[in-house]
Amino acid sequence: MALPMNSQVDPRDVHAQARFNMIEQQIRPWNVLDEEVLELLGQVRREDFVPPEYVNMAYMDIEIPLLGSPEEAAAKGWHMLAPRIEARMLQDLAVKPGDRVLEIGSGSGYMAALLAARAKEVVTLEIVPELAEMARENLLGAGVKNAEVQLADGASAAAALGQFDVIVLSGSVAKVPDALVDLLRDGGRLGAIVGQLPVMRFTVAEKKGHQVQVRQPWDTLASRLENFEEPSRFSF
Incomplete structure (x- = not known):
């Protein structure tokens, strides 16, 4: 049946349907089966964390640019990770209600919002001033009160922040x-995408007493975070 000519589709309903489709078509098939994580993804409005010009792409399986041109954003890592990557990271790190969490790479604040919904406290560091301000505004607008955005270099500033139960490198x-592993409490988990093109793996380092257990459950690719150590390059 055709809609009346003066009827309008509520944008919130459109986003709700897109959110549902994202979960069922992108995230569940990627082995994200934790019902609490899936429920959270259905509650946090990703469209509130993307630039207005990309709001209709909020739930697509892509990296959404946050600053500059799409080409510049891709080159400098100024974009959101794809939703399935964020969801799988969240699941594999098993954030608990009492956890203190550190994120490096705030971006738009979306991952911090997800983390904050499960944790007691989130500190998220962003080296790009415009992104730090964007994340602050988005988190404030979403009513997230237990996530603090700091303008800082995560490669060098984290040591002054104390210890954490979970550390996430976005x-x-x-x-x-x-x-960063040294900042983990006993039982703490660090999650990062580790490696060199064309092969990178999501890596979880878990501290157990004086030992660190490492697992690499899945492969993906992501732009580099700034100022972290790179392997030496030999020239002949």
């Missing part, structure tokens, strides 16, 4: 940063 690094 970007890639060449290797798991030992300095």
Whole structure:
């Protein structure tokens, strides 16, 4: 039946349907089966964390640019990770209600909002001033009160922040940063996308007493986080 000519589709209903489709068509098939994580993804409005010009792409399986041209955003890592990547990271790190969480790479604040919904406290560091301000505004607009955005270099500033139960790197690094592992409490987990093109793996380092257990449950690719150590390059 045709809609009356003066009827309008409520944009919130459109986004709700897109959110549902994202969960069922992108995220469940990617082995994200934790019902609490899936429920959370249905509650947090991703469209509130993307630039207005990309709001209709909020639930697509893509990396959404946050600053500059799409080409510049891709080159500099100024974009959101694809939703299925964020969801799988959230599931594999098993954030608990009492956890203190550190995120490096705030971006638009979306991952911090997801983390904050499960944790006691989130500190998220962003090196790009415009992105730090964007994340603050988005989190404030979403009513998230237990996530703090700091303008800081996550490669060097984290040591002054104390210890954490979970550390999330929302970007890639060449290797798991030992300095960040040192900030984990006993039982704490660090998650990062580790490696070099064309092969990177999501890596979980879990501290158990004086030992660190490492697992790499899945492969993906992501732009580099700034200022973390890269392997030496030999020239002949």
